[in-house]
Amino acid sequence: MIARISIAFAAALALAACGEDVPEVDTSIYGAGENWDNPGGDWAESHFSRLEGINADNVAELGLAWEYDLGSARVQEATPVVIDGVMFTSGVLGKVYALNAATGEELWTFTPEMDMQIARSICCDWANRGIAVSQGKVIVGAADGMLYALNAESGAVEWSVDTIIDHGRGYTSTGAPELAGNLVVIGNAGAEYDTRGYVTAYHVDDGEEAWRFFTIPHDPAEGAQEHAELDAALETWSEETRWDIGGGGTVWDAITYDPTFDQVIIGTGNGGPYPQAIRSPGGGDNLYLNSLVALDRESGEMNWYLQETPQDNWDLTATQPMLLADMEVDGEQRPVIMHTPKNGFFFVIDRETGKALAANPIVRTNWADGWDLEAGRPNMTLETSDYTNGPQIVFPGSPGARNWYPAAYDPTRNSYFAHVLDMGNLLWLPGPVDNVERQEKFLNAGAAILFTPDLEAAVPTLPPPVREAVENHPQWQWVKDQPFKSELRAIDPMTGETKWAVESLGWQDRHGALATKSGLVFHGNLAGQLFARDSDTGEELWRIDTGSSIMAAPMTYSVDGVQYVAVATGWGGGGWGFVPGYAAAYHKGNRNRLLVFRLGGGEVPIPDDLPALQPADEPPAQYEDATPEMIAMGSGLFTANCSICHSNQPRAPLPDLRRMNSGVHGAFQQIVLEGLLVPNGMPRWDDRLNEDQVKAIHAFLIDSQQSLRARELELQRRGLPLDTQSLTILSNY
Numbered sequence: 001m002i003a004r005i006s007i008a009f010a011a012a013l014a015l016a017a018c019g020e021d022v023p024e025v026d027t028s029i030y031g032a033g034e035n036w037d038n039p040g041g042d043w044a045e046s047h048f049s050r051l052e053g054i055n056a057d058n059v060a061e062l063g064l065a066w067e068y069d070l071g072s073a074r075v076q077e078a079t080p081v082v083i084d085g086v087m088f089t090s091g092v093l094g095k096v097y098a099l100n101a102a103t104g105e106e107l108w109t110f111t112p113e114m115d116m117q118i119a120r121s122i123c124c125d126w127a128n129r130g131i132a133v134s135q136g137k138v139i140v141g142a143a144d145g146m147l148y149a150l151n152a153e154s155g156a157v158e159w160s161v162d163t164i165i166d167h168g169r170g171y172t173s174t175g176a177p178e179l180a181g182n183l184v185v186i187g188n189a190g191a192e193y194d195t196r197g198y199v200t201a202y203h204v205d206d207g208e209e210a211w212r213f214f215t216i217p218h219d220p221a222e223g224a225q226e227h228a229e230l231d232a233a234l235e236t237w238s239e240e241t242r243w244d245i246g247g248g249g250t251v252w253d254a255i256t257y258d259p260t261f262d263q264v265i266i267g268t269g270n271g272g273p274y275p276q277a278i279r280s281p282g283g284g285d286n287l288y289l290n291s292l293v294a295l296d297r298e299s300g301e302m303n304w305y306l307q308e309t310p311q312d313n314w315d316l317t318a319t320q321p322m323l324l325a326d327m328e329v330d331g332e333q334r335p336v337i338m339h340t341p342k343n344g345f346f347f348v349i350d351r352e353t354g355k356a357l358a359a360n361p362i363v364r365t366n367w368a369d370g371w372d373l374e375a376g377r378p379n380m381t382l383e384t385s386d387y388t389n390g391p392q393i394v395f396p397g398s399p400g401a402r403n404w405y406p407a408a409y410d411p412t413r414n415s416y417f418a419h420v421l422d423m424g425n426l427l428w429l430p431g432p433v434d435n436v437e438r439q440e441k442f443l444n445a446g447a448a449i450l451f452t453p454d455l456e457a458a459v460p461t462l463p464p465p466v467r468e469a470v471e472n473h474p475q476w477q478w479v480k481d482q483p484f485k486s487e488l489r490a491i492d493p494m495t496g497e498t499k500w501a502v503e504s505l506g507w508q509d510r511h512g513a514l515a516t517k518s519g520l521v522f523h524g525n526l527a528g529q530l531f532a533r534d535s536d537t538g539e540e541l542w543r544i545d546t547g548s549s550i551m552a553a554p555m556t557y558s559v560d561g562v563q564y565v566a567v568a569t570g571w572g573g574g575g576w577g578f579v580p581g582y583a584a585a586y587h588k589g590n591r592n593r594l595l596v597f598r599l600g601g602g603e604v605p606i607p608d609d610l611p612a613l614q615p616a617d618e619p620p621a622q623y624e625d626a627t628p629e630m631i632a633m634g635s636g637l638f639t640a641n642c643s644i645c646h647s648n649q650p651r652a653p654l655p656d657l658r659r660m661n662s663g664v665h666g667a668f669q670q671i672v673l674e675g676l677l678v679p680n681g682m683p684r685w686d687d688r689l690n691e692d693q694v695k696a697i698h699a700f701l702i703d704s705q706q707s708l709r710a711r712e713l714e715l716q717r718r719g720l721p722l723d724t725q726s727l728t729i730l731s732n733y
Contacts (some may be wrong), residue, residue: 062599075572187251273446360496512553524550
């Protein structure tokens with residue numbers, strides 16, 4: 001069978017490589033068939049399959065066909081691609097795997113080489129969301145911004161191009177490249193750092209640049225804008241804009257090709273810094289932040305835009321996945337986009353005009369109380385959401401009502417299946433907005449943020465002015481009544497109404513979805529369970545325990561008449577340093593696997609539980625010259641520079657630095673300043689920190705380790721487990 005697959009696949013590759021003519025797409029066929037030819041499955045990126053071999057009558061017979069170890073303990077967000085019996089998928093930092101889709105046999109792998117200093121500019125773990133396949137090439141964006149075209153049969157690099165325009169800024173790349181005819185389009189991440197967003201189109205055959213579209217203007221003092229659309233955008237930014245910080249607007253995901261109108265639709269990111277009072281003092285809509293923008297495929301010129309969240313203060317990005325469809329609107333079939341961005345509204349948008357045909361809230365919102373379809377903009381309520389002059393509780397929060405995890409659309413049922421998160425943020429300005437210093441290639445968020453699930457417990461510890469503002473805020477009752485709701489929903493696109501909902505394990509339990517014509521919805525959870533549900537009712541029809549946390553969207557394909565369901569496992573993404581206790585990754589580690597199921601398959605090997613935590617080692621003696629002020633300075637430096645990776649929580653993906661052994665303590669300066677552990681992925685910090693600052697951080701960690709050890713020894717004496725819950729109980733004695 002392997003030989004037959006190779007011959008068929010080679011023939012398909014040869015046909016695709018015959019020239020650079022724009023391939024035609026049959027949009028009359030909706031949903032994926034035997035192949036799943038891009039991370040979204042079909043031309044509409046619907047995460048919907050026409051296959052019906054697995055259905056409600058036999059889904060209980062699903063078992064493991066094969067598994068593949070992805071060789072990582074970080075996040076897995078990619079949905080695999082399968083073409084003619086060969087599976088391609090990507091992993092951390094842009095690693096690529098080619099596998100026999102029927103057996104799991106490894107055909108080849110590719111690991112991009114990169115300077116691990118890039119790790120300091122990745123906000124949300126080492127994610128990569130997938131690959132593209134065209135003209136005999138597998139195309140992937142690596143974390144450092146290199147775009148690689150690999151020979152699909154061998155994995156050899158056929159061409160590569162650096163997509164980053166300024167390596168002096170915090171650009172990274174985490175999204176899947178998008179095929180648009182004979183072009184491939186890629187964006188970048190880093191809006192919280194010091195970047196200015198853009199997307200670039202390259203020719204698939206040789207990697208030559210075709211066009212580039214910037215999502216926000218540059219400083220007009222530097223000369224003319226790169227393209228005409230930016231002249232109009234410039235009028236929506238204030239004269240005092242902090243162009244030096246960058247502005248944000250990165251396109252880190254959500255690039256979709258619309259073959260009906262031969263256009264590329266991009267979703268743009270948040271402003272950087274978050275507070276408009278810093279970024280663009282005096283206001284303005286700040287185009288094209290948080291927008292959908294349709295670009296002509298051939299020229300890169302703008303066809304239309306829709307700004308879903310003007311005047312961004314809240315990280316309410318529009319970079320969430322889009323699904324295309326033809327849908328009945330007011331008795332007429334219209335080509336539409338279904339989009340559920342972070343901002344809490346479900347948009348149905350005309351693909352030809354960019355006009356919103358429906359915009360309904362699916363969670364609590366107080367940055368806007370509705371959407372004016374005629375005016376094409378929200379009814380904003382800044383009096384309860386603009387934190388320029390004081391703290392505000394804002395719904396939805398920066399994790400978003402929706403985020404990167406894909407939804408699925410079943411056109412036969414007119415149902416949109418998606419995980420939805422209803423929660424908020426407390427936001428305030430931690431300091432004055434004047435003369436904020438740019439942090440080069442580093443976080444420039446500019447706002448203090450506390451999520452509502454943690455808010456009530458944290459209120460007593462807040463500074464008095466912040467605490468008073470919280471307790472007097474109109475949304476304080478929302479927080480007390482329901483800090484969050486996290487659930488998988490079936491939604492009617494035009495009304496936003498929920499047909500059915502299934503509660504998730506917690507607010508961090510977010511997951512992608514797969515829908516099939518046979519009436520099934522597949523999804524995983526952080527506890528490591530994979531489910532199949534009835535599309536009409538949400539009833540659970542099948543589940544299997546895998547022992548590995550699942551966030552990525554499942555997919556399905558067929559080889560030799562056998563239907564398979566595949567999903568990547570691995571915890572991570574935003575908030576990746578804080579592993580919730582209900583996650584399999586907390587109890588069994590974060591071993592990343594690709595799991596593939598078929599009817600009549602076997603059991604899934606379950607990883608062993610991690611060893612029980614033991615009390616932290618006795619740290620070395622504190623520095624003789626350590627003072628409370630020095631330790632406090634170390635705490636601040638640790639929070640600003642280290643805590644995004646080292647959360648210092650039990651079972652965190654990266655080492656808890658309150659548990660260092662004597663060898664690590666002894667080499668602390670060499671690790672941080674000299675790059676002793678660069679081969680392990682730990683970057684060096686001598687460009688940001690000096691010896692005295694590193695010493696202060698070390699003093700803080702020695703103090704923290706001594707405190708943790710004392711508390712854990714007390715827990716051990718009382719016979720309590722060494723976990724976060726027990727430590728919290730102990731702190732209340």
